[in-house]
Amino acid sequence: MDYEMQSRRLAEIAAKLLEDETVEAVLGLRNNPEAGWPTPYCARTPQDAERLVWNEACYTNLAFYLTEMRGKTAIVAKPCDVRSIINLISENQLDRDNFIIIGIECEGKRKDGKPAPGCDACPSSIPGFWDIAIGADGSDTWCDLPMAQTGENVTQWAKKSTVEERFDRFLKEINQCILCYACRQACQGCYCVSCFMDRKATPWEQIDADTGSKIAFHLTRAMHLAGRCTDCGACEKVCSSGVNLKYIYKGLSEFVEETYGFKAGVNPEATPVMNRYEADDPQVAFLGGDCIVGI
Amino acid sequence: MSVQHQDGSRNVQNQDEQKHVQNPYLPSRAVILEVIQETKSETQDVKTFRLKLDAPFDYRPGQFVEFSVAGIGECTFGFASSPLIKDYMELTVKRTGYVTENIHMLSEGSTVWIRGPFGNSFPLEKMEGRDLFYVTGGLGLAPLRPMIDYVFDPAYRNRYGNIKMLMAARTPGDFIFSYDFEKWGKMPDTEFYQTIDSPAEGWDQFVGFPHTLIEKIPFDLEKTTAVLCGPPPMIKALSNAFVQYGLPPERIYTTLEMRMTCGVGKCGKCNIGHRYVCIDGPVFSMAELGEMPSEY
């Protein structure tokens, strides 16, 4: 990885796009010494482009911000950002004509001296989808770096573990949760205008932060993310309490892929997996049926 | 009688209230004596609850109360009955959310919990000797009713001048307290008007929004104090109309509603600028509101 070359080329490209008025804004990251890591930044003039950075701490998923941009935007997108963008396009949340993807090669980011959440399972250093490419060496070709892919296989773990072990792991994580909803806010998939937890007239809304509320929130959120999670790790990166629940979302992604052959963030044309059905879908999970689900 | 903050300022304080030793969060018990269905439109979404309290309760017109149903939650309502009535108090509730929906399911004899009174009140002393012009929209009549009844009380009526009342509602069936209208209309030196949003069959009174109607009701600019209550857009339009007509903002009063939890200026919800609606309000003059950010 040559971060310096990549940064330089990124600044050049961004300045050019803004100068030509191809785009109104370039969405990227800037150095933020007070925060201690690069934070989202929106360059709006060619001079601003200088401030865009690219280094090993640039782990923020920017796809979520793209849904809030008005006017034509260029987004600096690493593979996980692009997966999220694809997911959002397939759900009609983004208009492909309204933004340019500056794809940037990435071999994984680091947070607090460790690989950032999600990076250990990333399948490729190349974004799946791009308009302008910035390779690992700063050129416009991809280098296709080997990826570690040491991420946990949740299904395998689940098959080996007992119900109690799984319950303990889940409880241990949610016990730390304070129901601040930062995971929801940072998630590309959680774009609902009014979350099920925020509805006004129902007793679903629970901010008591007792175990029942936390289970209700996290499991329902996981359910909503089934076949939509792009494994970007934003939920764990923003959590102030250190709750690591990505394994649940990942386990569901594995299940959806294995059962329905669907992977989120691959094909922008695909209908989301939970929005369609086949008449011969496997009859799993049913009483007396082939219960491969019951791990 | 609880203290008032006539100009909403923090400096005008009563020593008694400052040394509030009792826990302001602990409610006292009340029992529902009667449930009155107010609106006659199809939704029937407004009811008035007449409550009998365990402990004696004193309040001034314009103050509000925190009303809870155990296990459901707490809601803020303005008093809707005259403070001179000592046997019971009334609250008018519109069914609009989870708590109010559950309140609507209550019937006579149910136990509810009350804490308060909170907030300042209408500056009744300051208004003495003046003509009064009440304008209300929909449910906005409820917090004004204590003041209306207080002023109409024979013991106090001679302290105030002429009274004009303009009551607005969406449809003829949406008026609350319509059983009082006849009584109010017959009061001496009182003009009583009603208006609805759009024409309806058999309606012979005003039609249109209140801010378009104040020109049709002659009143003495020098002697009048206006008291408004209604939904925020109505208050904004109406106060502009009054000011344009020549009434100084210091003589236009309104009562605000905000989401509230504590009622004692701690929870931070009803914060508008540096003011808390629950302790500096809910009654503000338009002059005060003009200085505050328009986040209401």
Added chain:
Amino acid sequence: MSEQAEFINPAPSDPSTGASEEWTPRIIAFLCNWCSYAGADLAGTSRIQYPPSIRVIRVPCSGRVNPQYIIKALADGADGVMVSGCHPGDCHYLEGNYYARRRFAVLKRLLSLAGFHPDRVQFTWVSASEGAKFAEVVSTVTEKIRVLGPSELGGRDGA
């Protein structure tokens, strides 16, 4: 981190503890209006015996059962949840149960991952003519949950 303040008086004792009778699980049953609810009706009118463990909630279609309802039931301490709808292809709304089928499969994997015993949530198809099958399904489900014992989360209302 901080401890909860305590009340001066001890909490009144839980009325549900100390019951000596055999424990019956509390199972929330979401039944589709067109098939399974009618099936349950038929079981009743045919006087077929089944355990009194289910609390029925009638829904228009198994596709109407929001997974949130099931999660909420479990989180609030239900011992089990059962959802029953029309057989695939028989949906009154043509395709509601097909969507539901995917949803339930994913939900069951989700609950397994989170450490809820997979047997706590059961899905099944019962048509309006299958009164006997309905009784059998309820017996099977109740037995499976009885083996698991009360919910780990305990009833919220303790009833």
Added chain:
Amino acid sequence: MSAYEMRSNFGPLHVLTGNQVRDALEDVLQKFTVVAPVMADNKLVYDEVNDVSDIVLNDALPYKSPKDVVFPRVEDVMRFLENRVEEAQVIKPVLLVGAKPCDLAAMKVLDEVFTGEQGRYKDSFYSNRRDFLIIVGMNCREKKSGCFCEERGINPAFSQDCDGFLTLQDDGAVYEPLTEKGADLFSGATAASENSVSPGEETLVLNTSEAEVFTAMPWEKYAEGCIGCGTCTFICPTCHCFNLRDSEKKGIVTRTRVWDSCMYPKFTLHAGGHNPRTRKYERFRQRVLHKYLYIPENYGCTACTGCGRCIRSCPGGLNIRNTVLDIQRRLAEKREVHV
């Protein structure tokens, strides 16, 4: 009478060696529930201590503030019995050790808001806990990225707002009792106190009015990047907005107080559907001005201690200090033009 004149009325300074500090902590652990900085999951937090060896007394600032000792994330405050309500008031005495000067300053703000004379009502739930709390402050020698306590007039080396102050030195520590409650918590070789430390000057303040900043400042730009997660309010040592909720367990309805956050749209949503603050920048503006304008107006103290926690943890990189600096700069420019 200035607080600084009162120093040393509660005994002389105690010079302690490292071992004596340990022993003293061992001792207080027997008597109190001790809350102190401990490591949890790679993060330093204030938490209840079971073993003295877990306590981390050094220059690092814990990730979260100690406010939940007095104002917990979730607390049962009362319950409904048949004909009356009962308040939860049996509280164990807690000793908070190692609170940094910025967190001590924050505690003072909370005291002011919940129990102060300006507040009109006393918050009994808060004061119940506060009355049972003893605080031992500790100096801070390292400025983290994002810290700006000195601009907020806080001296990281000493604070008066506690029951006793522990000054860490390279070899051991010096303990200075500041109130009766803190009189004999630590003891070692005695020494006379030196009255040399004084609070700094508050430079980061807003001397302005709502009308001047409310719409005139580029709030949308300041709040760019906000994702509305509320992390800032949850780890802030002075944020104190809350909600009261009822829950039913075993047939008894308990009222719970839980933190709420002004960064959520639901915070101000009326039951009728009207919402005075719908946009993210409006909510960020509320947070900044509540700390720098509204609380100063109402209580006479700025409710930001410069601990920098929100700056370090904000996923969007929002920065309250830069925002206030920018407002100051714009106001100064504007006033110059007027002159």
